[in-house]
Amino acid sequence: MIVALCLVMAFADPRFFRLQNLMIILQDASIFMVLAMGMTLVITGRGIDLSVGSVAALSAVIMAMLIKDAGVNVFLGMAVAILVGITCGLVNGFVVTKLRVPDLIATLSTDLVFRGFALVLAAGVVLSRFPDPLTWIGRGRIFETIPIAAVIGVIVIAVGFVLYRYTPLGRYAVAIGGNTEAAVLTGIDVHRHKIYQYMLLGGLAGLAGILLTGRLNAIQATAGMGLTLHTIAAVVVGGTSLFGGRGSMTGTLVGVLLLSMVVNALVMLRLDFFWQQVAAGLIIISSVAFYAALQDPGRGGLSGLFRRARGGRS
Amino acid sequence: MNQPSPSVRSDAPLLEMHSISKHFGGVMAVADVSLHLNAGEALAIVGDNGAGKSTLIKVLTGVHELDEGEIRMEGRPVSITNKRQSRQIGIEAVYQDLGLVDSLDAAGNVFLGHELKHRFLGLTFLDNARMATEAARVLKEQVGIELEDIHVATHHLSGGQRQAVAIARAIYATDLKILVMDEPTAALGAEETRNTLMLMQNLKQQGIALIVISHNLDHVFRIADRIMVMRSGRAVATLDRSTATKQDVLAHIVDAVETEAA
Numbered sequence: 001m002i003v004a005l006c007l008v009m010a011f012a013d014p015r016f017f018r019l020q021n022l023m024i025i026l027q028d029a030s031i032f033m034v035l036a037m038g039m040t041l042v043i044t045g046r047g048i049d050l051s052v053g054s055v056a057a058l059s060a061v062i063m064a065m066l067i068k069d070a071g072v073n074v075f076l077g078m079a080v081a082i083l084v085g086i087t088c089g090l091v092n093g094f095v096v097t098k099l100r101v102p103d104l105i106a107t108l109s110t111d112l113v114f115r116g117f118a119l120v121l122a123a124g125v126v127l128s129r130f131p132d133p134l135t136w137i138g139r140g141r142i143f144e145t146i147p148i149a150a151v152i153g154v155i156v157i158a159v160g161f162v163l164y165r166y167t168p169l170g171r172y173a174v175a176i177g178g179n180t181e182a183a184v185l186t187g188i189d190v191h192r193h194k195i196y197q198y199m200l201l202g203g204l205a206g207l208a209g210i211l212l213t214g215r216l217n218a219i220q221a222t223a224g225m226g227l228t229l230h231t232i233a234a235v236v237v238g239g240t241s242l243f244g245g246r247g248s249m250t251g252t253l254v255g256v257l258l259l260s261m262v263v264n265a266l267v268m269l270r271l272d273f274f275w276q277q278v279a280a281g282l283i284i285i286s287s288v289a290f291y292a293a294l295q296d297p298g299r300g301g302l303s304g305l306f307r308r309a310r311g312g313r314s
Numbered sequence: 315m316n317q318p319s320p321s322v323r324s325d326a327p328l329l330e331m332h333s334i335s336k337h338f339g340g341v342m343a344v345a346d347v348s349l350h351l352n353a354g355e356a357l358a359i360v361g362d363n364g365a366g367k368s369t370l371i372k373v374l375t376g377v378h379e380l381d382e383g384e385i386r387m388e389g390r391p392v393s394i395t396n397k398r399q400s401r402q403i404g405i406e407a408v409y410q411d412l413g414l415v416d417s418l419d420a421a422g423n424v425f426l427g428h429e430l431k432h433r434f435l436g437l438t439f440l441d442n443a444r445m446a447t448e449a450a451r452v453l454k455e456q457v458g459i460e461l462e463d464i465h466v467a468t469h470h471l472s473g474g475q476r477q478a479v480a481i482a483r484a485i486y487a488t489d490l491k492i493l494v495m496d497e498p499t500a501a502l503g504a505e506e507t508r509n510t511l512m513l514m515q516n517l518k519q520q521g522i523a524l525i526v527i528s529h530n531l532d533h534v535f536r537i538a539d540r541i542m543v544m545r546s547g548r549a550v551a552t553l554d555r556s557t558a559t560k561q562d563v564l565a566h567i568v569d570a571v572e573t574e575a576a
């Protein structure tokens with residue numbers, strides 16, 4: 001799919017391939033890399049988190065107020081942002097497991113709660129002009145080329161890859177998402193591990209809030225509204241099953257890059273902003289529907305689709 | 315030194331079920347059934363549909379709680395109120411739906427919840443390589459099956475291979491003493507059925523006891539030491555394989571036993 005998109009763009013506009021533009025794509029993708037890593041684990045565990053955008057905003061607003069209004073050290077402020085994110089994740093995990101509210105409803109509601117807190121705290125103010133370390137992380141470049149945020153994003157995904165394959169956190173996400181009853185029977189503490197998954201994603205949403213603030217050198221309570229859907233779309237486009245039990249970190253990286261390229265291409269083609277929105281939405285729906293169809297267990301997955309396609313032609 | 319409790323006998327069978335009853339509403343699914351089982355022994359339970367076979371073993375595996383009766387392991391009374399308790403005392407069931415995590419490979423399933431780990435840079439990681447070798451070893455030496463590719467997701471394995479993985483997990487993870495199998499060969503092809511029957515012989519030789527529900531009397535006579543016939547929730551006969559014939563068993567199943575006098 002990436003190949004197809006590249007071919008189309010090569011004809012449509014050669015500027016797409018300039019180093020400059022590729023770095024902009026990476027820069028845009030970095031926040032989604034961070035969020036999508038945690039989201040991959042949560043979705044693999046047959047969960048979903050619709051609150052990540054608000055968690056990012058709340059973490060960022062609290063950090064910004066500490067730094068700007070309370071004169072707190074910028075590094076301490078960033079640490080607090082991540083802690084706020086982890087706490088929000090803990091809340092999500094608690095609501096999902098101990099209160100037994102389905103993931104979708106739970107995080108849809110906490111999304112409102114976290115956003116509400118951010119709005120109350122910021123009281124309509126845009127906080128801007130932050131110390132160097134923060135903007136360096138958000139918009140800095142190594143050798144004036146490679147975005148630092150993208151380096152962070154790739155490192156996060158790499159860590160996610162290790163977590164997924166080589167730690168109980170990832171293994172149990174697969175088990176819980178794939179066969180919850182089997183997981184319970186073998187003695188896996190399902191609640192505890194679901195809470196861990198949400199906490200990890202929360203902490204990453206805090207990090208995303210830092211990147212967001214640093215990139216814009218400004219933050220307001222309404223920031224990050226579109227992050228959640230875009231993140232979920234990237235994860236699913238990357239091949240992680242919405243039905244749980246099957247995920248892929250490398251796929252997620254590909255999904256993030258693909259979606260960022262699509263958005264970038266739409267901008268390059270100078271589509272009117274509103275049409276960009278429409279196109280982005282449609283692409284997300286069609287990719288997700290495409291993969292959902294492929295992953296439908298009853299249809300035998302990807303090979304099943306090929307078999308059907310071959311059968312249809314012969 | 316603990317004084318042995320008077321109710322515990324050292325020569326007790328591995329498993330005893332005494333006067334077990336279980337009803338669902340007005341239906342007496344299992345009525346006053348008793349059985350015993352020794353290590354390395356295979357007991358077959360046969361009977362018509364609805365005779366209460368599945369309900370009886372579900373009481374043992376913690377799916378249903380018994381209404382009346384007593385279960386003893388090695389002479390000690392045990393209470394089994396859920397599946398985990400049953401597993402913890404060494405009883406494992408392999409159902410048609412095998413409780414595997416489809417997207418994990420054989421090793422991932424065999425070691426689920428008991429993963430082997432190693433330390434690296436002060437952190438703990440799953441030791442996937444060692445789990446793969448160990449799983450392959452258990453599958454080969456104890457279950458008697460060799461997978462072409464140990465790393466393939468169990469979702470891609472055949473029914474018999476999946477069953478083998480489930481059994482390997484039972485052997486490895488839970489100090490398996492009793493394996494309960496409800497229609498283990500029903501969904502399998504000829505070759506796989508042969509493998510499964512061989513596998514059951516293997517387990518017996520390792521001292522693992524089997525309780526097998528089956529409609530196939532050929533299979534029953536090949537692996538069972540004793541055959542318990544159930545009808546309408548009751549155990550109507552327990553026959554010794556060495557002395558009974560298939561006709562005897564069938565007669566008990568359909569309630570057409572001729573009296574001694576006839």
Ligand SMILES: Nc1ncnc2c1ncn2[C@@H]1O[C@H](COP(=O)(O)OP(=O)(O)O)[C@@H](O)[C@H]1O
Nearest residue numbers: 338341343361362363364365366367368369370
């Ligand atoms: N969960 C249940 N709820 C109500 N009735 C049940 C349940 N399970 C089994 N029964 C009834 O108990 C009886 C014995 O069923 P079962 O143990 O499944 O027999 P078998 O396995 O020998 O075919 C049947 O009459 C069946 O309808």
Ligand SMILES: [Mg+2]
Nearest residue numbers: 364367368369
């Ligand atoms: Mg049955």
